[in-house]
Amino acid sequence: MNYLQKMKGGGQSPPRVGLTEVLWSWIGSFTGLAAVSFIHYKLLDQTGLMLIIGSFGASAVLIYGAIRSPLAQPRNLLGGHVLSAIIGVTTFKLLGGQPWLAAAIAVSTSIAIMHLTGTLHPPGGATALIAVIGGESVHNLGYLYVLMPTALGAIVMLIIALIINNIPKNRKYPEFWF
Amino acid sequence: MKEPSEEAFNPVDISEQDVVEAMKRIAGYIDITPGDFKEVYQTAYSLAITRLLDSLTAGNIMSTPVSCVQQEMALVDAAHLLAEKQISGGPVVDRDGRVVGVVSEKDFLKEMGFGETPSFMQIATHCLNSKSCMIGRLRHRTVGDIMTRPPITADSAMTIGAISTLFAKRQINRLPIIDADGRPVGIVTRTDLAHSFHDLLARPKP
Numbered sequence: 597m598n599y600l601q602k603m604k605g606g607g608q609s610p611p612r613v614g615l616t617e618v619l620w621s622w623i624g625s626f627t628g629l630a631a632v633s634f635i636h637y638k639l640l641d642q643t644g645l646m647l648i649i650g651s652f653g654a655s656a657v658l659i660y661g662a663i664r665s666p667l668a669q670p671r672n673l674l675g676g677h678v679l680s681a682i683i684g685v686t687t688f689k690l691l692g693g694q695p696w697l698a699a700a701i702a703v704s705t706s707i708a709i710m711h712l713t714g715t716l717h718p719p720g721g722a723t724a725l726i727a728v729i730g731g732e733s734v735h736n737l738g739y740l741y742v743l744m745p746t747a748l749g750a751i752v753m754l755i756i757a758l759i760i761n762n763i764p765k766n767r768k769y770p771e772f773w774f
Numbered sequence: 775m776k777e778p779s780e781e782a783f784n785p786v787d788i789s790e791q792d793v794v795e796a797m798k799r800i801a802g803y804i805d806i807t808p809g810d811f812k813e814v815y816q817t818a819y820s821l822a823i824t825r826l827l828d829s830l831t832a833g834n835i836m837s838t839p840v841s842c843v844q845q846e847m848a849l850v851d852a853a854h855l856l857a858e859k860q861i862s863g864g865p866v867v868d869r870d871g872r873v874v875g876v877v878s879e880k881d882f883l884k885e886m887g888f889g890e891t892p893s894f895m896q897i898a899t900h901c902l903n904s905k906s907c908m909i910g911r912l913r914h915r916t917v918g919d920i921m922t923r924p925p926i927t928a929d930s931a932m933t934i935g936a937i938s939t940l941f942a943k944r945q946i947n948r949l950p951i952i953d954a955d956g957r958p959v960g961i962v963t964r965t966d967l968a969h970s971f972h973d974l975l976a977r978p979k980p
Contacts, residue, residue, distance in 0.1 A: 664803065
């Protein structure tokens, strides 16, 4: 297959899921996001701490909407976010003067590390990026960003996933832990 | 005899449509494209086939003890021996007990003048149409005169996959299994091979 032919695709998309799957995805993600954002806005608002970052929206797609995916398993959710957060903060500390470079290095390095550690979780790339482009409130956290919001927020989302995803008979989460 | 084509060993050809149908029956979003799944399935299937074909060896399936005929034995005596044992052929051994050839009904029929692919019906036709039977040609000859040689043999570690290939490619019906000194320890016939495949397929599903 030559270079240009590859761009044609030619495969097909997996089938669309049934309505019950849609409903449980909605219930899971609603509850998961409600939990982290309630703590964030109602309990932590005045403290300067945070529990929610944009990448959790992406994690919700996986851990409530594609729960069989290897990318959605606890190892990937926690490992991907935490490792990417460490890389993001470190990159900003080293290269913060050149934000364009720091942003690119943070995301690309976190993908490489997630691959190498078997923790690939697409939202991890966003977690690393947010550490660079997240503005003062994020930068002020320093390495606390790794624990909170990242690790703690991911744990709250994981607990909700365990509770909600195992309610329907034909749904099961996780496929594996580590 | 027709050799099994390569395609015969290819996995059951599932289509992407089959994969899509299966994915629809499984609740939840499965994030693999039907094309990728098909590729995984086909690769895994051929690995499983190889594992099955390698899981049994000649040593597991061969018939023992093996009835051998002596190289110097008169054909008449050899025929008597094969008839008594109710077998259609076997390894031929020299005085040291080493396999030096294989003799079967086919060799007898060839010697009688029925060509390279002799059959019973040829003999029946011939004997019904003429008064003399060609069986007379077998007198005063020994097994060593008519046996097929060099013998196709194998050691007991040969897998049933390799044996099947050998049977098909060399168009043979029996394979003497020999030890390091060339002495027969058993024989794998087409029947043994068929039984081994039957046993493989009859294994309980995990």
